[in-house]
Amino acid sequence: MSIPILEVVDLHAAYGRIEVLRGVNLSVPKGAVMALLGPNGGGKSTLTKIISGQKKPTSGDIHLGGVNVRDAGSEELARLGLCTVPEGRSVFPNLSVEENLTLMSYAGVSVEAVLETAFAYFPRLLERRLQLAGTLSGGEQQMLAMSRALASDPALLLLDELSMGLAPLIVDELYDTVAQIAESGVSILCIEQFARTALRVSDYAAVMTGGRIVATGEPAEIMETMSDVILGGAA
Amino acid sequence: MSSFMSYTIFGLFSGAAYAIAASGLVLTYTTTRVFNIAHGAFGMVLSFVFWDFSVRQGLPLWLSLVLVLGVVAPLIGWFLQRFVVRGMGEGPVSVSLVVTVGLLVFCIGLATYVWPPEARSVPPFMPTSGIQLGDTYVTAHQIITILSSVVVAVLLYLLLTRTRIGTAMRASVDNPELLKLFGGRPDRVAALSWAIGISLAALSGILLVSVVGLDYYALTLLVVNAYAAAMLGRLKSLPLTFLGAMALGLLTSYSAGYLPPDGWLNDLRNVIAPLFLFLVIVAMPQAQLRVGQVKGIVSAPLPSLGKALGWGAALLIFTALLTGNLSTANLLLVGTAATYAMVMLSLVLLTGYGGHVSLAQFTFAGVGALAYAKLDEPNLYGLLVSALIAAGVGALVALPVLRLTGLYLALSTLAFAVLMDKLVFQADFAFGFNGTLQARRLSILGTSITSTGGYVLVMTVFLVLMSLFLLFLRRGVLGRVLIAMRDSPAACGTLGLDMRWFRVALFGLSAGMAGLAGGLFAGLRGTIGANDFQFFQSLPLLLLAVVFGVTSVTGATLGGIGLMLLPVLQSNYPSLAGLMLVIIGFGAVLLARDPNGLANLMFKIGRFLEARFAPQLLAKLPVLPGRGSILDEVDEDPLDASFDHNQEVPAHVAP
Numbered sequence: 001m002s003i004p005i006l007e008v009v010d011l012h013a014a015y016g017r018i019e020v021l022r023g024v025n026l027s028v029p030k031g032a033v034m035a036l037l038g039p040n041g042g043g044k045s046t047l048t049k050i051i052s053g054q055k056k057p058t059s060g061d062i063h064l065g066g067v068n069v070r071d072a073g074s075e076e077l078a079r080l081g082l083c084t085v086p087e088g089r090s091v092f093p094n095l096s097v098e099e100n101l102t103l104m105s106y107a108g109v110s111v112e113a114v115l116e117t118a119f120a121y122f123p124r125l126l127e128r129r130l131q132l133a134g135t136l137s138g139g140e141q142q143m144l145a146m147s148r149a150l151a152s153d154p155a156l157l158l159l160d161e162l163s164m165g166l167a168p169l170i171v172d173e174l175y176d177t178v179a180q181i182a183e184s185g186v187s188i189l190c191i192e193q194f195a196r197t198a199l200r201v202s203d204y205a206a207v208m209t210g211g212r213i214v215a216t217g218e219p220a221e222i223m224e225t226m227s228d229v230i231l232g233g234a235a
Numbered sequence: 236m237s238s239f240m241s242y243t244i245f246g247l248f249s250g251a252a253y254a255i256a257a258s259g260l261v262l263t264y265t266t267t268r269v270f271n272i273a274h275g276a277f278g279m280v281l282s283f284v285f286w287d288f289s290v291r292q293g294l295p296l297w298l299s300l301v302l303v304l305g306v307v308a309p310l311i312g313w314f315l316q317r318f319v320v321r322g323m324g325e326g327p328v329s330v331s332l333v334v335t336v337g338l339l340v341f342c343i344g345l346a347t348y349v350w351p352p353e354a355r356s357v358p359p360f361m362p363t364s365g366i367q368l369g370d371t372y373v374t375a376h377q378i379i380t381i382l383s384s385v386v387v388a389v390l391l392y393l394l395l396t397r398t399r400i401g402t403a404m405r406a407s408v409d410n411p412e413l414l415k416l417f418g419g420r421p422d423r424v425a426a427l428s429w430a431i432g433i434s435l436a437a438l439s440g441i442l443l444v445s446v447v448g449l450d451y452y453a454l455t456l457l458v459v460n461a462y463a464a465a466m467l468g469r470l471k472s473l474p475l476t477f478l479g480a481m482a483l484g485l486l487t488s489y490s491a492g493y494l495p496p497d498g499w500l501n502d503l504r505n506v507i508a509p510l511f512l513f514l515v516i517v518a519m520p521q522a523q524l525r526v527g528q529v530k531g532i533v534s535a536p537l538p539s540l541g542k543a544l545g546w547g548a549a550l551l552i553f554t555a556l557l558t559g560n561l562s563t564a565n566l567l568l569v570g571t572a573a574t575y576a577m578v579m580l581s582l583v584l585l586t587g588y589g590g591h592v593s594l595a596q597f598t599f600a601g602v603g604a605l606a607y608a609k610l611d612e613p614n615l616y617g618l619l620v621s622a623l624i625a626a627g628v629g630a631l632v633a634l635p636v637l638r639l640t641g642l643y644l645a646l647s648t649l650a651f652a653v654l655m656d657k658l659v660f661q662a663d664f665a666f667g668f669n670g671t672l673q674a675r676r677l678s679i680l681g682t683s684i685t686s687t688g689g690y691v692l693v694m695t696v697f698l699v700l701m702s703l704f705l706l707f708l709r710r711g712v713l714g715r716v717l718i719a720m721r722d723s724p725a726a727c728g729t730l731g732l733d734m735r736w737f738r739v740a741l742f743g744l745s746a747g748m749a750g751l752a753g754g755l756f757a758g759l760r761g762t763i764g765a766n767d768f769q770f771f772q773s774l775p776l777l778l779l780a781v782v783f784g785v786t787s788v789t790g791a792t793l794g795g796i797g798l799m800l801l802p803v804l805q806s807n808y809p810s811l812a813g814l815m816l817v818i819i820g821f822g823a824v825l826l827a828r829d830p831n832g833l834a835n836l837m838f839k840i841g842r843f844l845e846a847r848f849a850p851q852l853l854a855k856l857p858v859l860p861g862r863g864s865i866l867d868e869v870d871e872d873p874l875d876a877s878f879d880h881n882q883e884v885p886a887h888v889a890p
Contacts, residue, residue, distance in 0.1 A: 073415070074415040075420050090416070094409050106417050111399070
């Protein structure tokens with residue numbers, strides 16, 4: 001078995017004295033799409049923040065492609081090939097679409113390549129290339145955010161709550177894009193409260209609640225056994 | 236016609252220099268959200284450095300230019316970003332304003348220390364060459380200045396819109412965390428923009444120095460013109476900033492040439508820039524209501540009534556002891572400290588509780604003093620009327636700037652202070668140019684207080700009364716509304732509070748308090764003039780008030796003492812003054828973490844000591860027979876203030 005692209009070992013994290021992650025163990029195989037599901041306050045977003053280097057863990061290790069990256073800053077990780085799309089709208093509202101795309105070249109791809117890929121996938125962005133990103137609709141902003149995942153050809157893509165505040169139809173479209181990215185061989189960890197859409201595109205699923213991973217497995221069996229936890233009333 | 240040409244050329248020249256300074260200001264503001272009040276002061280210091288290199292040490296002109304613009308200035312910018320202003324853009328506006336005010340004061344202090352006053356001059360570039368344009372002679376220096384402003388404008392525009400690092404500069408304002416996730420380095424980007432900004436300040440200073448002369452204040456305050464120009468571009472648009480600077484340069488030049496040399500219009504020519512600034516700010520569109528952030532705005536605890544009364548009495552007794560033993564000169568200093576403390580109390584109300592920064596507090600004190608001296612009614616009635624006049628002026632200032640918040644409000648008060656200083660205080664109907672007025676000491680209910688000691692005591696009584704009034708206000712409904720408005724204007728708006736008249740009243744009350752202090756000060760000094768209330772003095776006042784703690788009465792009192800001591804120590808005990816500056820610097824840097832200032836630190840230490848030692852002390856005290864333990868008693872008797880830290884009202888809780 002090859003080395004997993006992401007391996008989280010016994011990770012603990014806390015906000016002040018409140019412990020949020022209590023020994024998280026998770027591994028994402030290379031080339032796989034893993035959905036991380038769970039109810040509100042389960043620690044999913046904190047885990048994303050720690051993997052992406054925005055927050056320091058109290059103990060535990062994170063390996064990215066076999067390399068320990070526990071103390072790396074988020075900009076270093078981004079240059080190493082981790083692409084994080086944080087929750088909410090991850091665009092710069094006061095820059096134009098084109099300028100937003102320009103900044104994506106920090107991940108190591110030339111500006112021309114970024115523009116070409118983004119406009120090829122989302123012709124809508126080409127129409128609006130000089131518009132300020134803050135004036136785009138929510139779905140268009142997420143397209144812009146996803147362009148970074150598409151264009152930068154990351155080793156691991158970290159998607160946090162892609163569906164937040166979007167119409168279900170647009171969420172479906174976005175997950176089609178996620179499936180396309182996955183087909184190109186990118187490993188994806190996708191964090192989602194709404195399980196069904198995420199499970200549609202994923203190879204594996206993990207369920208997180210109370211700061212621990214409580215189950216991992218194939219999407220179908222997770223759906224069967226853990227539906228009360230992950231659906232939690234909303235699906 | 237030829238005079239028109241030459242005024243135009245001179246206007247374009249000064250406009251170009253303002254444009255360079257203003258674009259540096261805009262650059263640092265747009266990339267880090269820190270408005271550098273000290274921008275001009277850095278230009279001043281670096282012009283001195285340039286003089287030092289090129290004239291004193293005799294380095295070649297080009298080499299000194301390269302050294303200043305390419306090495307010294309960028310290093311200063313990098314240092315400032317790295318160690319001083321980092322992370323300040325997200326905090327409250329008052330903190331970043333105060334820290335840059337501190338930098339300004341520091342720059343002037345540094346320049347006077349390193350280069351003591353003497354005659355110095357920097358020759359213009361290529362002084363012998365120039366071209367004849369029609370019948371106007373244009374010097375090479377003027378052409379160089381205008382050309383370099385164009386080059387700066389074009390280069391900056393290209394940097395910000397055409398390059399990735401320039402785009403990252405603008406992106407880091409929106410969301411530095413996201414920029415990191417993109418792989419950018421917000422800190423490096425901010426450092427670069429500060430380096431460029433300070434370099435531009437240096438360039439404009441060096442270009443202007445041959446005209447303005449090497450003067451600590453003139454060069455520092457030229458930045459008001461840059462503020463005005465930058466404000467026209469709303470601190471964002473570089474083209475509009477450039478336009479504003481040119482317009483301002485021409486306007487100043489024409490008004491110098493064509494306004495009649497006598498009458499009030501003559502005074503107007505000195506205040507074109509602040510007037511421009513004020514008008515541009517007033518014409519700004521409504522700021523969006525800010526939604527409250529929990530970060531950083533924790534109020535200092537309110538003392539219980541007993542504690543407040545106790546400390547007030549202690550201060551009075553202490554002053555009474557002092558008045559018995561000090562010489563008249565020292566008593567005057569104590570009185571000055573009381574004045575400063577009272578003006579700072581007005582800042583506690585306005586800035587600490589209300590969240591509005593004012594750079595004109597000393598001007599209001601000046602209005603009070605002027606009214607007191609002019610009324611010539613040295614009694615409580617006269618004092619009250621002067622305070623009311625100051626309050627009226629304060630309310631008048633608040634009216635046109637009702638819609639403004641934060642930085643814009645602060646700058647409009649600065650413009651107002653300059654206007655009052657140049658246009659009103661120096662006018663013939665007021666103090667007159669360099670003139671003074673006589674003011675008599677206060678008499679209360681027919682008893683005249685002639686001795687300086689007695690008068691100082693009366694001032695302290697006023698200080699204590701004012702503090703108690705302020706604490707009373709803070710505990711009541713009004714205080715709660717104030718804090719609510721400061722913390723989340725948006726939430727207050729949704730509750731249906733009409734904030735407009737409330738703000739006018741707040742400004743009025745605060746100005747009235749400052750005016751009362753001014754009136755008392757006039758009585759203390761006997762002679763009072765425009766020089767006592769220069770707008771510049773409001774800057775260290777704000778600095779010390781905030782550093783010592785603008786959210787608490789204790790902070791204001793300490794700040795008043797500190798502001799009085801600073802010049803005294805500087806002339807008598809330079810080493811102690813150094814210590815004082817270190818404390819202020821330390822406090823200013825701490826501000827980013829705790830906006831409540833040094834006073835809050837003292838409270839914390841006090842509470843710690845109390846928690847640590849009070850139980851042992853209590854245990855050693857003999858328990859009186861027939862009563863419960865002392866700790867139980869505290870709960871029953873709210874006036875026993877010695878050990879009742881439980882009863883301090885926490886930040887946002889109603890008493």
